[in-house]
Amino acid sequence: MTYESAIKTLDATISKLPRPDYMHNGAGQVFFLQRMQKLADRLENPEKDFRYIHVVGTSGKGSTSTMVYEILRAAGENVGLYTSPYVCVPTERIQWGGQLIDEVSFAAAVEKVMPVVDEIEKTEADWFPSYAEIFFAVSLVAFKQAGISTIVLEAGCGGRYDKTNIIPAPIVTLITPISLDHTDILGETVEAIAEQKAGVIKAGSAVFAIQPEPPIQEVLDSEAAGVGVEITYVRPNEQFDLSLRGAHQQVNANLAAAAARYLGLHEMAIRDGIIQAELPARVELMQEAPRVILDGAHSPAKMTALVESIKELEPWQKLHLIIAIKESKLVDDIVSPLTSLVNSVTITTFQLPGFGSHPPEAIVAAFKAARPELTVAIEPQAKIALETVLKDAAPDDLVVITGSLYLAGELRDYWYPTAQIMEERTLFPKTK
Structure with missing residues (x-):
């Protein structure tokens, strides 16, 4: 085999x-x-x-x-x-x-x-x-x-x-x-x-x-x-x-x-x-200019801890959020710690055998209920969402990817390709 x-x-x-x-x-x-x-x-x-x-x-x-x-x-x-x-x-x-x-x-x-x-x-x-x-x-x-x-x-x-x-x-x-x-x-x-x-x-x-x-x-x-x-x-x-x-x-x-x-x-x-x-995906710094933080927070307590960690990274000009949340999770409670901090939100999705992410519209509603003026976009393809946000972000902005370990894993491949991880048998291969 x-x-x-x-x-x-x-x-x-x-x-x-x-x-x-x-x-x-x-x-x-x-x-x-x-x-x-x-x-x-x-x-x-x-x-x-x-x-x-x-x-x-x-x-x-x-x-x-x-x-x-x-x-x-x-x-x-x-x-x-x-x-x-x-x-x-x-x-x-x-x-x-x-x-x-x-x-x-x-x-x-x-x-x-x-x-x-x-x-x-x-x-x-x-x-x-x-x-x-x-x-x-x-x-x-x-x-x-x-x-x-x-x-x-x-x-x-x-x-x-x-x-x-x-x-x-x-x-x-x-x-x-x-x-x-x-x-x-x-x-x-x-x-x-x-x-x-x-x-x-x-x-x-x-x-x-x-x-x-x-x-x-x-x-x-x-x-x-x-x-x-x-x-x-x-x-x-x-x-x-x-x-x-x-x-x-x-x-x-x-x-x-x-x-x-x-x-x-x-x-x-x-x-x-x-x-x-x-x-x-634990407050993981992926790159600079713009700084990108990857974190798998998927509960209210974990999201609160992430927000406290993000604040330690100040200053930044704008905070751009990319988020997807597993379908069984409590959207409002997970989103709540983030709403006052972000300048823009891009909601994306993931799909795995047996389950997937919340419909983006439900997450939009949670953010809009807290901040009606907030810029919220939907891009179902996670890698396209990442590429778009990175293209639009200024060098002194902060990009945060969170909401699910499954989303984190999919987008971490942008910096650490799966083939490299498997070849070196480490989650932190030397050739990034």
């Missing part, structure tokens, strides 16, 4: 399993975890072969996971990193040795997993796993084939019934800030969302969480008490040297450092790992 055929095989599973209203009712919730477990059982339980640092939360999961991974690498640990979703290429979700998984190893893991998936489809069709579950199984097989001993594991949506929660008790569980996101799946209050996140807490695991508001802490403490665990709450008061932009990254660094110190890692490894951590 080639890498190209492996990707095609995985993508074909998306259309076989319509996305259900999972996590909305008790019966459905348990089933999704059972389905992931069935697939793992058929693969002889690769999830039991590793030590884990499990990272859940609403904001900062990817950054915190990457920081912990880089700290462990700096300490000489044999560690892998699993993240979700990908921004540029599927292989970025599986990393070790400071590189993305290579094409041959990826294809070999898919080749091992898919016959089991095919057998489930033939004999127990009701248990056919989702694309996300299959990809997680592929990652476990790949890590096992590579001889990895520890995995830094970023949860997907929620926690309690997330596919990653089939793992045995992690050595460390990290809970990043919790806020409203995926409300169509996880619930419409922060308490309901916290209950989903808290479901990853297991007996025997050391648990660290960024100090939350009292209602969230009450939910977390209740879950922890039920399994005999006490949560250590981290107040992000320490300042670290960072490569990642934004004051909110100090929060993630404090949580990563707390985990590393619990593991007894050297302070130099902690400092070196945190500064080595880089991620695409």
